[in-house]
Amino acid sequence: MPKKSASNAKATKAKKAKSGPARAVKKAPKLKPPRPWTPEEVREAFSRFQKANPEPKGELEHLNPFTLLVAVVLSAPATDAGVNRATPALFAVADTPQKMLALGDEKLRDYIRTIGLYRTKAKNVIALSEKLIRDFGGEVPRTRAEIESLPGAGRKTANVVLNMAYGEHTMAVDTHVFRVGNRTGLAPGKTPLEVELGLERVIPSEFMLHAHHWLILHGRYTCLARKPRCEVCLINDLCRWPEKTV
Numbered sequence: 001m002p003k004k005s006a007s008n009a010k011a012t013k014a015k016k017a018k019s020g021p022a023r024a025v026k027k028a029p030k031l032k033p034p035r036p037w038t039p040e041e042v043r044e045a046f047s048r049f050q051k052a053n054p055e056p057k058g059e060l061e062h063l064n065p066f067t068l069l070v071a072v073v074l075s076a077p078a079t080d081a082g083v084n085r086a087t088p089a090l091f092a093v094a095d096t097p098q099k100m101l102a103l104g105d106e107k108l109r110d111y112i113r114t115i116g117l118y119r120t121k122a123k124n125v126i127a128l129s130e131k132l133i134r135d136f137g138g139e140v141p142r143t144r145a146e147i148e149s150l151p152g153a154g155r156k157t158a159n160v161v162l163n164m165a166y167g168e169h170t171m172a173v174d175t176h177v178f179r180v181g182n183r184t185g186l187a188p189g190k191t192p193l194e195v196e197l198g199l200e201r202v203i204p205s206e207f208m209l210h211a212h213h214w215l216i217l218h219g220r221y222t223c224l225a226r227k228p229r230c231e232v233c234l235i236n237d238l239c240r241w242p243e244k245t246v
């Protein structure tokens, strides 16, 4: 009876596998997740950031919400310093969507050709200027969905513009904030969105206006990617990173 013999064979195979020589399979050690920060610790960390730098400023040069939007679109991926080298001359001739359109794609490219992906970025800046005039009366809109609808603008752009131009309590997660959120254990996450939502959950509202800049500056100048300067870090006693050097 074929059915029976098939099941017998299966059982024998299973038995063999069970009783065969035990193989030493080494499991990777499970890393213990860091102990979450207490609300008091988070408050203490941000009080220290605040005391050290009460009015932190973003480093992207701009003149108004429109030029801020353009600078952020130009900055991904590029350094703020690289964008700042190109934009003062550009913004001197084109600080509104109307002037940007009048300048045109070709001349705009001349201003920004030192920035990576400048052709695509020039196209986006012209297209977003057109859309601002057509759909938003020439103004930078004030909602995340509307800003994200502009060519070249994503969630991070919307968060930066809403925070810096309109004082909203948003948390833009760039490479620095992502690293600091994870290393410190403040808001561990696999994606920028997870870190963003985690930070928004733990940071008290009174610190949220400046929290984005404190964390960016902390990542840019202290919690460096390769060689974090733990010895001068303001929050080294609170940080949960197992590899911190203090």
Ligand code: SF4
Binding pocket: 183, 184, 222, 223, 224, 228, 229, 230, 231, 233, 234, 235, 236, 237, 239, 240, 241, 244, 245
């Ligand atoms: S202690 Fe070191 S790893 Fe932790 S936040 Fe400070 S600089 Fe970064």
